[in-house]
Amino acid sequence: MRKNLWGLIPIGIALLVWELFIRLNPHALWPGPGRVFLTFIGLLKSGELGIALFKSSIRVFLGLFLGTSFGFLLGLLMGTRKSVELWLSPLLSILYPIPALGWLPLLILWLGIGEKLPIALIFLCSFFPVLYNTLRGIKEVPQELIWASRVLGASKLRTLLQVVLPLAFPNILTGLRLEAGMAWRTVLASEMIAIPSGIGAMMWKAESLMRVDVIIVALGVLGLACFLSERVFIWLENRCLKWKSSWKM
Amino acid sequence: MEVQLENVENSICKGISLKVKSGEILVIAGRTGAGKTTLLNIIAGLIPYKGRILFDGKVADHLPPEKRQIGYVFQNQLLFPHMKVWENVAFPLKVKGFKGEALKEKVKEALQMMGIGELWDRYPSTLSGGEAQRVALARAIIGMPKLLLLDEPFSKVDLGTAKRLRLHLKKIQREMGITTLFVTHNLQEAFEMGDRIALLEEGRIQQIGTPEELLFSPANCSVSSYFGNPNVFWCLGQKGLSIGVAQVDLGSFSLIVPWSGKRILKVAFFPWNVYLSPDPPPGPKVNRFKGRIEEIERVSSLTKVKVQIGKSLITVDMEESNLREMELREGKEVYVIIPLRWIRTFEVEDGV
Numbered sequence A: 001m002r003k004n005l006w007g008l009i010p011i012g013i014a015l016l017v018w019e020l021f022i023r024l025n026p027h028a029l030w031p032g033p034g035r036v037f038l039t040f041i042g043l044l045k046s047g048e049l050g051i052a053l054f055k056s057s058i059r060v061f062l063g064l065f066l067g068t069s070f071g072f073l074l075g076l077l078m079g080t081r082k083s084v085e086l087w088l089s090p091l092l093s094i095l096y097p098i099p100a101l102g103w104l105p106l107l108i109l110w111l112g113i114g115e116k117l118p119i120a121l122i123f124l125c126s127f128f129p130v131l132y133n134t135l136r137g138i139k140e141v142p143q144e145l146i147w148a149s150r151v152l153g154a155s156k157l158r159t160l161l162q163v164v165l166p167l168a169f170p171n172i173l174t175g176l177r178l179e180a181g182m183a184w185r186t187v188l189a190s191e192m193i194a195i196p197s198g199i200g201a202m203m204w205k206a207e208s209l210m211r212v213d214v215i216i217v218a219l220g221v222l223g224l225a226c227f228l229s230e231r232v233f234i235w236l237e238n239r240c241l242k243w244k245s246s247w248k249m
Numbered sequence B: 001m002e003v004q005l006e007n008v009e010n011s012i013c014k015g016i017s018l019k020v021k022s023g024e025i026l027v028i029a030g031r032t033g034a035g036k037t038t039l040l041n042i043i044a045g046l047i048p049y050k051g052r053i054l055f056d057g058k059v060a061d062h063l064p065p066e067k068r069q070i071g072y073v074f075q076n077q078l079l080f081p082h083m084k085v086w087e088n089v090a091f092p093l094k095v096k097g098f099k100g101e102a103l104k105e106k107v108k109e110a111l112q113m114m115g116i117g118e119l120w121d122r123y124p125s126t127l128s129g130g131e132a133q134r135v136a137l138a139r140a141i142i143g144m145p146k147l148l149l150l151d152e153p154f155s156k157v158d159l160g161t162a163k164r165l166r167l168h169l170k171k172i173q174r175e176m177g178i179t180t181l182f183v184t185h186n187l188q189e190a191f192e193m194g195d196r197i198a199l200l201e202e203g204r205i206q207q208i209g210t211p212e213e214l215l216f217s218p219a220n221c222s223v224s225s226y227f228g229n230p231n232v233f234w235c236l237g238q239k240g241l242s243i244g245v246a247q248v249d250l251g252s253f254s255l256i257v258p259w260s261g262k263r264i265l266k267v268a269f270f271p272w273n274v275y276l277s278p279d280p281p282p283g284p285k286v287n288r289f290k291g292r293i294e295e296i297e298r299v300s301s302l303t304k305v306k307v308q309i310g311k312s313l314i315t316v317d318m319e320e321s322n323l324r325e326m327e328l329r330e331g332k333e334v335y336v337i338i339p340l341r342w343i344r345t346f347e348v349e350d351g352v
Helices: A002-024 A033-046 A048-080 A082-095 A100-111 A116-140 A143-151 A156-193 A199-208 A212-240 A242-246 B036-043 B085-095 B100-113 B129-142 B159-176 B187-193 B211-216 B221-226 B320-325
Strands: B003-009 B016-020 B025-029 B050-055 B070-073 B147-151 B179-184 B196-201 B204-209 B231-234 B237-242 B245-249 B254-258 B263-269 B275-277 B288-299 B302-309 B312-319 B333-337 B344-348
Touching: A002 A033, A033 A048, A033 A212, A048 A082, A048 A116, A048 A156, A048 A199, A048 A212, A082 A116, A100 A116, A100 A156, A116 A156, A143 A156, A143 B070, A156 A199, A156 A212, A199 A212, A212 A242, B003 B036, B016 B204, B025 B036, B025 B187, B036 B147, B036 B179, B070 B129, B085 B100, B085 B129, B100 B129, B129 B147, B129 B159, B159 B187, B179 B187, B196 B211, B196 B221, B204 B211, B204 B221, B211 B263, B211 B344, B231 B312, B245 B263, B254 B263, B275 B312, B302 B320, B302 B333, B312 B320
Parallel strands: B025 B179, B025 B196, B070 B147, B147 B179
Antiparallel strands: B003 B016, B003 B050, B196 B204, B231 B263, B237 B245, B245 B254, B263 B344, B275 B333, B288 B302, B288 B333, B302 B312
């Protein structure tokens, strides 16, 4: 706790320096922290910020949920069935390096501008990392541990559920943690470009109205959302993976 | 459970046929790479093979590992790292449908039997080698397997712990009457644990028999060499001294040996269990003889010293540093010490 409080000091200093700089060099496009804070309160009261955040969150959640689910299932299938892995690997290796936002023009044409677009983009940005992390996690489980489970009486399915997946879980979780932040960045980009609602759209509108204070509020909220998403996964890791502290595969 | 292998083979094991009697401990001995672990994995159904395996006379080749009713302690224990000690031990019972208090009670019992009740809540990564080994043993036997496979289970623990664990295991094995295959490359362990020993070399069984049969009647040079070319002597006469001890006449010298009351046919001791001293050793003059070094032969890291006592030649294994320290050389007179506890006798019923 004390360590966390120490981390607040540089933030306080940065705010102070920012405020002082603005007071010494007043400019219409450089709002001080005080003004930004008042804008934040105003946006909160009007409900504009809440609605934008809610819309973006739903898109992030749905995209992540679908991408993670499909990525996990396909990773599981590839990790447990050699033939599926051999069959799909070349195709996936070609598709994986394409950045999620690279699909945007195609998706606009195919899906149109609407709710499906950011969800599809987040699906793409979380699907591949979760797939590969699941596959790697399963493959890294030592064969001998699988054997141990089998000779102790466990069927293939029970071995998968009670030995392989729990041991692959750290890798899957790492993939999820990294992609949760990425999903927020992707939703922001797609909302700025194509969707007239959400945090990204709010920033885009503020830019055209030269409301730097609103942009800064939106950026702050976005940073906080990324940070919180990551903390949720770190908390999950700490809670579920106590055994991993001193174990190496 | 009686286990029978008929012409079992894969790329490593070559045509192995053997029979393990119900409740017996068969030690599979052999050098590294001989195929010992592969043989256990075949019996467990973990790797493909040709030939037939029968459990209690019934063909078991079609059975997957989980249906073979086996307890297996792997060389590296292979405890599940994400499960606490009690969860690891409970695993085979959970598979069988045990749950709740009945499950915990059985696990507690198994841990207490192994003397590790206090490890209940620990993760495997926090255990010492000996502790992990006990947990692995508890996990292997809690499901009451009909066949226990042990792959060098004590190779990663110190000598003292290994000795204690061996005794403990043998006691439990006898109580439960589980047919056991015990893989080791350690001769002392093989002799201590095995009702019979099967010596495996390059995937083939060289000889199966009681430790005495392998020691006193090796089937070929390879068996004899594996046992370090032990010193074996015919017994020309014997005299019981007290309960459990007899004096035997070996021609050139007589030896005090352990004795079960039967007729002693042969006496043997390993070269690494005989000591040399340039000076008369202190203590009672039992199993100590004066001899002359006939030959010093260097075999890889070991030095084999051949000492003439009367007309008999005794081989002694020594480390080069000890040899230099004692300034031993061919032709020099030395004292040979043969500790009573390391002498093995081949006894037969009178009239055989």
